[in-house]
Amino acid sequence: MSFSDLLFAFTEWLRTTPLVETALSISEHPLSLLIASHFWAIPIIQTLHILALTAAFGSVLMINLRILGLTGNSRTFAQTVKRFRPWTWWALLVLVITGIGMIIGEPIRELINPIFWIKMGLIVVLILLSLWYQAALSRYTVEPGTALRFGAGARLGAVGLILLWCVIMFAGRWIAYAPV
Amino acid sequence: MNLGQLWEAIQASSLGIYIAESAWAFPTIESVHVIAIVTVVGTVAVMDLRLLGLTARDYPVTVMSRDTLTWTWLSFVLAAITGLLLFASKATNYMANPYFLAKMAMLILAGLNMAVFHLITWRTVREWDTAAIMPTGAKIAGALSLFFWVLVIFFGRTIGFTLGIYE
Numbered sequence: 001m002s003f004s005d006l007l008f009a010f011t012e013w014l015r016t017t018p019l020v021e022t023a024l025s026i027s028e029h030p031l032s033l034l035i036a037s038h039f040w041a042i043p044i045i046q047t048l049h050i051l052a053l054t055a056a057f058g059s060v061l062m063i064n065l066r067i068l069g070l071t072g073n074s075r076t077f078a079q080t081v082k083r084f085r086p087w088t089w090w091a092l093l094v095l096v097i098t099g100i101g102m103i104i105g106e107p108i109r110e111l112i113n114p115i116f117w118i119k120m121g122l123i124v125v126l127i128l129l130s131l132w133y134q135a136a137l138s139r140y141t142v143e144p145g146t147a148l149r150f151g152a153g154a155r156l157g158a159v160g161l162i163l164l165w166c167v168i169m170f171a172g173r174w175i176a177y178a179p180v
Numbered sequence: 181m182n183l184g185q186l187w188e189a190i191q192a193s194s195l196g197i198y199i200a201e202s203a204w205a206f207p208t209i210e211s212v213h214v215i216a217i218v219t220v221v222g223t224v225a226v227m228d229l230r231l232l233g234l235t236a237r238d239y240p241v242t243v244m245s246r247d248t249l250t251w252t253w254l255s256f257v258l259a260a261i262t263g264l265l266l267f268a269s270k271a272t273n274y275m276a277n278p279y280f281l282a283k284m285a286m287l288i289l290a291g292l293n294m295a296v297f298h299l300i301t302w303r304t305v306r307e308w309d310t311a312a313i314m315p316t317g318a319k320i321a322g323a324l325s326l327f328f329w330v331l332v333i334f335f336g337r338t339i340g341f342t343l344g345i346y347e
Contacts, residue, residue: 043341047334050218054333058222061251071247075239083236166215173211176340 007179010114019111026107035105042105049098056091057165059084064158067137067150085134092127115178119171126164133157187271199269206269213262217336219255221329223248231322233314240309241318274339276346283335290328297321 001009014020026032035041066072066080103110110116137154150158190196199205229235230244267274274280301317308315314322 039341043334043338047330047337050214050333050337051221051330053218054222054225056222057218058226061219061222062226062247065251071251074243075247079238083239169215169218170211173214174207177207 004179007114010117011112011179014112014114014117023107023111026104026111029104032104032107035101042102045098045101045105049095049102052091052094052098053169056088056095057169059087059091060165061162063088064162067154067158069150088130110175113175113178115171115174119168119175122164122168122171126161126168129157129164130161133161183275184272187275190268190271193268195265196268196271199265206266209262209265213259213266216255216259216262217333220252220259221333223252223255224325224329227252228322228325231314231318231325233312233319237312238310241314242305242309270343273343273346277339277343278346279335279338279342283332283339286328286331286335290325290332293321293324293328297325 027036035045062071062084063080066075066077072080136157191200199209226236227244227248230237230239230241236244297318301315301321304315308318
């Protein structure tokens, strides 16, 4: 069974769930009809989603590349975190809001879509991993100003988080091409 | 050979046909293109916000430039390569699409803005490297850069909704 067969099977299953009713009722909501009747609504919401992504991923890169020693080496890790970490979480909030906007605007395209649900699952994993990693890193930052080197575990975490963000962006674009 | 024939030849090339006809090639290249552009604009915005004096005021401008520019260029090269591959699949449609042309214009303007900033404004950077308030030239460069890159993303996303409309 190929991966696309699996996706088809996933879609078939989604069609048997109450999600179909949910998606249809969202599509009849005035807000959904408003978005659907304006050509520019979806492109603008998607643009805002990508702009929030630039803030989130740019900040995630600056923090995690700092852990890998690939940027910001003249700054302490505490300084890097102070500059960039708030942006990752605020941008995530904008991503969620614009994401909900896209679901309201095109509920069937999103909710009856296997790649959408794969992306949502990966986002939950990303958030949990980020929180755990952030807590684990906090013990590195007790002495701001001192030169510190991150161990293999921390470096692996940094690479893993960057890759996970990339996979999620990849899945995000593939929502448009899901075999449904 | 005029330009119109050039776009047709690119589109008719085996690479162009492959990307257009493959079930996975276009979406995959497009996904990498999005990741690359997000990285370009993400790192550029970090620098632009510093130039505007809105964030990281304790971060020397020269250090911020060094910390971001390498990643901006690396991701820009990736965005350009993937962009050319996407272009090859439907070159004539892209050249007929006003939003594609607008995106290219914004790219050129972003490049010119960057060139002016680095060739002229940057000469005096030692004087304001750690200054609390940035000189007007630096602020204008940061604001214009954000403006052009936001439009690159907006026009880029719009192409996907309008490619079939223009012939």
